[in-house]
Amino acid sequence: MATSLEVRGVSLRFGGVRALTDVSFAIREGELFSIIGPNGAGKTSIVNCISGRYKPTEGQLFYQGRDITGLTPNARASLGIGRTFQNLALFHHMSVLDNIMVGRHHLLKNNFLTGSLYWLTGARKEELEHRRKVEEIIDFLDLQSVRKATAGTLSYGLRKRVELARAMALEPRLILLDEPMAGMNFEEKEDMARYIVDLNEEFGMTVVMIEHDMGVVMDISHRVMVLDFGKKIAEGDPGTVLADPHVRRAYLGEEDEVLVDPDDASPAQESAA
Secondary structure, three states: OOEEEEEEEEEEEEOOEEEEEEEEEEEEOOOEEEEEOOOOOOHHHHHHHHHOOOOOOEEEEEEOOEEOOOOOHHHHHHHOEEEOOOOOOOOOOOEHHHHHHHOOHHHOOOOHHHHHOOOOOOHHHHHHHHHHHHHHHHHHOOOHHHOOOEHHHOOHHHHHHHHHHHHHHOOOOEEEEEOOOOOOOHHHHHHHHHHHHHHHHOOOOEEEEEOOOHHHHHHHOOEEEEEEOOEEEEEEOHHHHHHOHHHHHHHOOOHHHOOOOHHHHOHHHHOOO
């Protein structure tokens, strides 16, 4: 199976704090790959390095064999890397439909000049095609009843679903999900887990997911990587990782010594890219 993403020896420092130290792993095309670890372990930092929000202090990242280490977040999105955020980054004053349409902006071909000739160029046809794609996503995520609602008025669980819809709108081949089930009740988590599995199996997206709910991680992941103090301590299939003594130790009492990852500590850093 072809490699989708390869991370080679990535380290990340914030002043004197080491958020990541020599982290390496590879994700195969079509894989559902989860990243777990105690609070402050560097999970969001590695996702931010993949999406381009952070540039590694050391190391390289390759997407489909191409070195993307120096590319901007927008350039990576254009290559087919999408993401959601740990803290919601929706436009709260806009409708659900418009929030999802924003996710299509990387795919727009008409510019200001051709768009001004709406009926004479392909702009109208392009807009209709984008709206058709958005409606498919709304149907897939069961958002029909709130499609015209203002995003800021929705429940937390629905807003997380809208953010997933916006990430899907980019039509990514690789999607990064940063705690997609955080703050959800049991039923909402079940629904979100089902959507993520369908994204992977029906849409063929490679999924990289940070998630604290170990039950969900073990149920739906193909492989799991564990970070602790910014270092990789285990990687493999869910059963093997769960049985690893280093992993058990990381989850059973060392959290009070963990250096706080700037990502986990500052919600402001999780605003929209």
